Amino acid sequence: MIIDCHGHYTTAPAAHTRWREEQLAAVGEGRPAPAYPLIGDDEIVESIESNQLRLARERGIDLTVFSPRASAMGHHEGGLEASVAWSRACNDLVARVAGLFPDAFVPACQLPQAAGEPLDAAIAELRRCVETMGFVALNLDPDPSGGHWTSPPLTDPHWFGLYEAMCELDVPAMVHVSASDNPAFHATGAHYLNADTTAFMQLLQGDLFARFPTLRLVIPHGGGAVPYHWGRYRGLADMLGQPPLETHLMRNVFFDTCVYHQPGIDLLLSVVDVDNVLFGSEMVGAVRGIDPRTGHHFDDTRRYVEASALDEAGRRQVFEENVRRVYPRLGAP
Amino acid sequence: MIIDCHGHYTTAPAAHTRWREEQLAAVGEGRPAPAYPLIGDDEIVESIESNQLRLARERGIDLTVFSPRASAMGHHEGGLEASVAWSRACNDLVARVAGLFPDAFVPACQLPQAAGEPLDAAIAELRRCVETMGFVALNLDPDPSGGHWTSPPLTDPHWFGLYEAMCELDVPAMVHVSASDNPAFHATGAHYLNADTTAFMQLLQGDLFARFPTLRLVIPHGGGAVPYHWGRYRGLADMLGQPPLETHLMRNVFFDTCVYHQPGIDLLLSVVDVDNVLFGSEMVGAVRGIDPRTGHHFDDTRRYVEASALDEAGRRQVFEENVRRVYPRLGAP
Numbered sequence: 001m002i003i004d005c006h007g008h009y010t011t012a013p014a015a016h017t018r019w020r021e022e023q024l025a026a027v028g029e030g031r032p033a034p035a036y037p038l039i040g041d042d043e044i045v046e047s048i049e050s051n052q053l054r055l056a057r058e059r060g061i062d063l064t065v066f067s068p069r070a071s072a073m074g075h076h077e078g079g080l081e082a083s084v085a086w087s088r089a090c091n092d093l094v095a096r097v098a099g100l101f102p103d104a105f106v107p108a109c110q111l112p113q114a115a116g117e118p119l120d121a122a123i124a125e126l127r128r129c130v131e132t133m134g135f136v137a138l139n140l141d142p143d144p145s146g147g148h149w150t151s152p153p154l155t156d157p158h159w160f161g162l163y164e165a166m167c168e169l170d171v172p173a174m175v176h177v178s179a180s181d182n183p184a185f186h187a188t189g190a191h192y193l194n195a196d197t198t199a200f201m202q203l204l205q206g207d208l209f210a211r212f213p214t215l216r217l218v219i220p221h222g223g224g225a226v227p228y229h230w231g232r233y234r235g236l237a238d239m240l241g242q243p244p245l246e247t248h249l250m251r252n253v254f255f256d257t258c259v260y261h262q263p264g265i266d267l268l269l270s271v272v273d274v275d276n277v278l279f280g281s282e283m284v285g286a287v288r289g290i291d292p293r294t295g296h297h298f299d300d301t302r303r304y305v306e307a308s309a310l311d312e313a314g315r316r317q318v319f320e321e322n323v324r325r326v327y328p329r330l331g332a333p
Numbered sequence: 334m335i336i337d338c339h340g341h342y343t344t345a346p347a348a349h350t351r352w353r354e355e356q357l358a359a360v361g362e363g364r365p366a367p368a369y370p371l372i373g374d375d376e377i378v379e380s381i382e383s384n385q386l387r388l389a390r391e392r393g394i395d396l397t398v399f400s401p402r403a404s405a406m407g408h409h410e411g412g413l414e415a416s417v418a419w420s421r422a423c424n425d426l427v428a429r430v431a432g433l434f435p436d437a438f439v440p441a442c443q444l445p446q447a448a449g450e451p452l453d454a455a456i457a458e459l460r461r462c463v464e465t466m467g468f469v470a471l472n473l474d475p476d477p478s479g480g481h482w483t484s485p486p487l488t489d490p491h492w493f494g495l496y497e498a499m500c501e502l503d504v505p506a507m508v509h510v511s512a513s514d515n516p517a518f519h520a521t522g523a524h525y526l527n528a529d530t531t532a533f534m535q536l537l538q539g540d541l542f543a544r545f546p547t548l549r550l551v552i553p554h555g556g557g558a559v560p561y562h563w564g565r566y567r568g569l570a571d572m573l574g575q576p577p578l579e580t581h582l583m584r585n586v587f588f589d590t591c592v593y594h595q596p597g598i599d600l601l602l603s604v605v606d607v608d609n610v611l612f613g614s615e616m617v618g619a620v621r622g623i624d625p626r627t628g629h630h631f632d633d634t635r636r637y638v639e640a641s642a643l644d645e646a647g648r649r650q651v652f653e654e655n656v657r658r659v660y661p662r663l664g665a666p
Contacts, residue, residue, distance in 0.1 A: 142517075147482070149517040184475075184482040189534035189569050193558045194527035201522035221565075225526045225558035231594025232554075235620035235631040236522050261564025267600045287568035298568040 001333060002302065003323040004056070005137075006174065006220055006256045006280030007064035007105070009094050011051045013043045016093060020072065020086055027078045036089050044096055051284050053104055059302050061281070065327060066094055067108035067139050071187055073178035076146030080114035084121050087112040091125065095133045106330060108137035108174070111162075115145040119158070123165045130169045136329035138166070140173040140217075142199050147182030147191050154199055154217075155206025163212045172216035172254075172326050175199045188286035196224025200253065204237055204245070209252040216252055216326050218278060222259035222268050230271040246273070254326055256280030257301045257318065260287055265304035274314045278323050279305060334666060335635065336656040337389070338470075339507065339553055339589045339613030340397035340438070342427050344384045346376045349426060353405065353419055360411045369422055377429055384617050386437055392635050394614070398660060399427055400441035400472050404520055406511035409479030413447035417454050420445040424458065428466045439663060441470035441507070444495075448478040452491070456498045463502045469662035471499070473506040473550075475532050480515030480524050487532055487550075488539025496545045505549035505587075505659050508532045521619035529557025533586070537570055537578070542585045549585055549659050551611060555592035555601050563604040579606070587659055589613030590634045590651065593620055598637035607647045611656050612638060 015037040023033040056064060068090035075083060091109045098107040109129040111122035129135035140162070143149050152158045154175070166173060177195040178187075185191040196219045209215060219226070226233060234245055242248050255272055258280045259265050269277060280301065287298040296303055305318055324330050348370040356366040389397060401423035408416055424442045431440040442462040444455035462468035473495070476482050485491045487508070499506060510528040511520075518524040529552045542548060552559070559566060567578055575581050588605055591613045592598050601610060613634065620631045629636055638651055657663050 149480070149482075149515055151517070153517055182482050184484070184486055184535070185531060186534045186538055186569075189537065189566070190527075190531040193530050193562060194523075197526050197530075197558060198518060198523040201519045202517070204522065205519055222561065225530060225561065228555065228558065228561035228597050228600060229526060229592060229594075231592070231597060231624065231631050232620055233522065235593055235622050235624065236519075238622045239620065259562060259564070260568055261562075261604070263600050263603050264561050264564060267561060267596050270596050271594070287565055287572065289568050289571045291564065291568065298564050 001062045002060060002279060002319045003330070004061045004064040004281050004283070005218065005278045005323050005327065006258055006282045007052060007066045008069045008282065008285060009066060009097060010069045010284050011047045012069065012093060013039050013047055015039055016089065017072070019089065023082055023086060024078045027082050033082070033085065039093070041096070041100060045100055048097055048101060053101065055283050056104065059300055061302065063103070064105050065108050065137055066097060066105040068094055068110045070139060070176050071179045073110045073139070073141060074146070075113045075141050075144035075178055076115065076181045080112060080117045080121060083112040083114055084125070087125055091129050091133070091135070095135070098134070107133065107135045108139060109135050110139050111141070113141050113144040115150050119162045123162055126162070126165055126169070130171055135171070136327050137171050138173050139176045141177055142175055142195055143177050145181065146178060147180040147185045153202040153206065155202055155208045163215050167212055167214050170328050172218055174218040174220055176220055192221055192286070193224045196221050197226055200224065200226045200233070203249055203253060204233060204242060205240065209249065216254065218254045218256060218326065220256045220258055220280065220282070222257060222264060223255035223272070227255065227268045227271050250276050254278050254322070257305055258282045258299070259304070260298040260301070262304050262307060265301065266308055269308050269310055274310065274317050275322060277318050278326060279319045334395045335393060335612060335652045336663070337394045337397040337614050337616070338551065338611045338656050338660065339591055339615045340385060340399045341402045341615065341618060342399060342430060343402045343617050344380045345402065345426060346372050346380055348372055349422065350405070352422065356415055356419060357411050360415050366415070366418065372426070374429070374433060378433055381430055381434060386434065388616050389437065392633055394635065396436070397438050398441050398470055399430060399438040401427055401443045403472060403509050404512045406443045406472070406474060408446045408474050408477035408511055409448065409514045413445060413450045413454060416445040416447055417458070420458055424462050424466070424468070431467070440466065440468045441472060442468050443472050444474070446474050446477040448483050452495045456495055459495070459498055459502070463504055468504070469660050470504050471506050472509045474510055475508055475528055476510050478514065479511060480513040480518045486535040486539065488535055488541045496548050500545055500547050503661050505551055507551040507553055509553055525554055525619070526557045529554050530559060533557065533559045533566070536582055536586060537566060537575060538573065542582070549587065551587045551589060551659065553589045553591055553613065553615070555590060555597060556588035556605070560588065560601045560604050583609050587611050587655070590638055591615045591632070592637070593631040593634070595637050595640060598634065599641055602641050602643055607643065607650050608655060610651050611659060612652045
């Protein structure tokens with residue numbers, strides 16, 4: 001069985017996306033947002049069957065942890081109150097996807113966040129999603145400012161209430177930023193990878209998992225720059241007087257396989273213990289084209305894992321067992 | 334012959350570093366900075382012979398392009414006027430190193446920069462260094478705010494005057510940030526690599542080398558996250574309607590070998606054309622310890638290049654020929 005831990009609803013019905021635009025316009029003008037539109041099941045089915053489900057079937061992916069479109073979380077836009085309403089709408093929509101395709105999609109939530117705001121609303125939305133709608137994970141934005149990086153590091157007590165809820169609910173977070181509000185950073189070409197790298201280094205500098213030994217964080221996009229610079233991080237841990245990465249971080253930190261070429265996946269699997277690698281593709285996401293060198297989609301990451309040096313047991317770990325271990329609410333096979 | 338394109342004077346005499354502290358204190362209090370201290374040649378000789386030169390001899394590195402300590406450029410501190418005086422002091426000091434060890438070190442300059450300020454002072458300092466002191470290159474800070482990323486992308490006309498001077502003088506720039514003023518970013522563990530990744534993506538989005546076909550930019554630390562995600566960048570170029578990376582960027586963009594483990598160097602050399610890889614170590618820099626797995630310094634990058642799959646001709650390119658081509662003021666062998 002193959003479980004993709006990193007899918008987003010990037011093809012949501014136009015009415016959903018349009019409502020967000022109308023909501024932000026309303027916030028800007030100080031008036032109430034319009035009512036959220038009625039969206040028929042048929043529209044949802046069509047948007048999924050012709051995109052993610054079609055590709056998942058073609059690629060032999062059985063189950064996808066499916067969350068709202070990351071770039072549309074837009075935590076830098078509209079303030080916390082708007083983010084609460086938008087997050088509920090987005091999470092309700094992915095819950096409907098999971099309800100319509102219960103064998104293919106399991107929902108993960110986005111959180112209402114805004115730079116400088118406390119996390120009470122985020123915790124409440126997480127509880128609503130997990131306790132009442134069967135969500136199995138969340139996306140945590142370490143930079144709700146959208147590229148200005150005004151929030152404290154992930155090791156700061158600012159985040160602890162959320163971590164407590166995560167531990168209690170036994171759900172992992174994927175550390176995933178949203179769109180870039182900073183012209184210096186292209187979203188998927190710089191901001192995403194920078195955030196992955198930044199998060200890992202914040203964790204390396206701190207001692208978060210001594211306080212939260214069961215907390216689990218998935219750093220997407222193959223861990224940003226980290227595996228490529230694994231020697232740098234091992235050396236920095238040493239210079240900073242921290243324990244080795246294996247004991248300091250790698251019981252709690254996991255990387256997905258959203259690395260879109262064979263040499264990258266080979267590097268990831270050669271430097272990071274197989275226990276810490278979870279299959280992911282982020283398909284119909286950042287890079288949607290076909291690689292002219294292979295004739296296959298860049299984001300068809302199953303091919304790279306299959307062609308890697310992993311043995312059968314290792315592939316089973318990456319494709320299924322590790323994902324189930326990190327996302328226990330997926331249940332047993 | 335082996336030329337290291339990435340060395341910094343990280344062991345400058347204490348009086349030099351102390352003067353910077355005094356200068357910033359004076360700026361803060363609105364009084365003139367004290368006079369720059371007298372520093373004897375013996376102090377400089379000692380600081381080099383016991384550190385960079387000793388290690389270079391042990392490792393068989395013949396020549397190093399040597400610039401002021403990157404993390405101490407501190408473009409976010411003190412304003413432009415202080416940066417002018419500090420940059421002159423730093424550049425004069427590396428010029429003295431090169432004068433004392435002309436067979437081992439060739440100078441590259443830091444620039445006086447400050448966020449929101451024009452580049453006239455930077456261009457004047459570049460001209461002073463190259464035209465009157467024999468410098469062969471410069472370090473260009475794409476984020477003089479120190480991690481707030483308030484400057485326009487490297488493709489913006491803001492930078493064009495500097496590029497014109499670089500082309501006229503035929504000197505390359507290493508795109509290198511300084512210390513982080515943002516608690517989200519550890520300097521060498523996040524900010525450096527993020528800047529490398531960010532710079533590459535800015536260049537990918539733009540069309541800078543159509544306007545400056547002879548401009549050459551070296552992206553250090555193995556290109557940040559870029560080679561590890563080479564498939565993502567090839568795919569993004571396609572999605573953004575840009576030409577392939579090879580023709581769009583790789584006639585003008587080069588990566589050094591500051592990647593501190595064998596799998597990272599192997600990946601770099603397997604995905605990036607050998608023409609675009611320049612030997613660098615940044616020794617006595619970000620990661621100074623010894624890797625317990627190898628018994629050698631993490632930053633002893635010659636070993637990784639030697640142990641890679643490169644043939645003899647490829648090694649000659651990386652170790653010497655490419656560096657001379659990108660830094661023509663080094664002269665012929």
